[in-house]
Amino acid sequence: MARLLTSGDIRTLSRGLGITPTKKWGQNFVVDANTVRRIAAAAKLAEDDVVMEVGPGLGSLTLALIEIARKVIAVEIDPKLALALPTTVAHRAPEEHQRLVVVETDAARIDPAQLPEPPTALVANLPYNVAVPVVLHALEHFPTLRKGLVMVQAEVGDRLTAQPGSKIYGGPSVKMAWYAKAKRAGSVSANVFWPVPNVASALVAFERIQSPDANRVEVFGAVDAAFGQRRKMLRQSLKAWAGEDVDAVLERSGIEPTRRGESLDIAEFIALADAKEALGGTSRT
Template identity: 60%
Template sequence: MSEGESALLGPADIRRLAEELGIRPTKKLGQNFVHDPNTVRRIVNAAGLTAEDTVVEVGPGLGSLTLGLLPAAKAVYAVEIDPMLVERLPQTVAERAPDLKNRLHVIHDDAVRISKSRFPTEPTALVANLPYNVSVPVVLHLLAELPIRTALVMVQAEVADRMVAAPGSRIYGVPSVKIAWYAKATKVGTVPRTVFWPVPNVDSALVRLERHDEPQADKRQVFKIVDAAFAQRRKTLRAALAGTLGGAERAEATLTKAGVDPRARGEQLSVTDFVEVAAVV
């Protein structure tokens, strides 16, 4: 192994580390570790990192993806909530990528609540194999909290489809609109369940996010309207927004003023449409 490279973890390495730490992963708890080096390389390549990028990795676990990210970035901030894994990760990196160990900074925190102040240097990218149950909340929180320009996240395939869905799709919803507020989301590939240990019950997919300027609007107000529109997605906007906009008649007047058909449903509106509605409330 030459300088600037790291030895990626294979199936036997993952099992050895899990045994050492007394981890007994179960499908029920959603504990699935990537054990395929080629998948790690694929994720890192798809992330399009430069040598000047400072990367946030959420849930590094045993370090599979971390070892792939270190050679590709200036620094990696690994955010981990499990204190046992926080303690072990630097040791794993020191053993397998000693020349790169100073690029790793492990932060013991919850990625859904972490604040910008925990990062000594502003991160520019997010690359992560996200826990299925909190993937969208984590992405939205980090987009709101950090000045990351790009993201490459591995999520449950079904969640990926919702993240990238366009208006008019039956799976277009709150995650689609709120992510579109911050970035353009593109599905860039699927990941078979066989690259994980243990094998999960679902397939995964890779989603790339490219940051763009946020709309000039009150985000809190826009998101409040988005939440209301999809809380009763089978109802027309006139009915769905009645509680939020002061009654059905006022909702209709507001929508009409914004150039939106009161008979439309939330799934038909783009983030720009929601911004227009919020602007005339």
């Protein structure tokens, strides 16, 4: 069994590597082993899972994940941390360290060809400033991802799991619903991080659903337009997306033009995209 990192271990490793957590990459390291165990358990991993862990940092969560999964592919943007992680894992988990692969790159732009094999799960303590782009990028580009558990800023977690009609329901909520069913899976105290963030954190779990039979680019275009001017009625906010056909698109989709984007669920955004495609002949991508 791996020896998880304590608060003292993390500070010692940081000093030895000359590393100070930076705001640039949104680094807040988890220093509580019990929290790490809880996250790993909440991910509901199987022995055959290939986990993509984004932002492994010094390896707190990595050590817990390699005890469970067949392989952990750690995606790290910080060169110093990417270089040090294999040594840390080999030292603290000698029986499992061969399960780790480190890929030094930006997770918001990573390509499947950069990984040794397709991941089946995403588990990560995500930097607050890039959490939504990273999750949506992973779901779009890695269709083998069946499930995931991510730790994000609580406000971001609420947005990803919000339902139509909520004040925080928006583009991220709809786009997540395109790919997966997501739910809040718990809260995380700020005191388990170093440095301590000034915001609360939350766990979000998701399970992929079957891709809708629709043009994703058009659906997301409608979403972006609707929430780009969320206070306006759809007949106004969708003009940038549908142009002169906006009234015809709304009529064909059966959606009242006086509604606002925050009242539409994913099925209704798909109906808008289908209507536009039928009227204008846009190509499916």
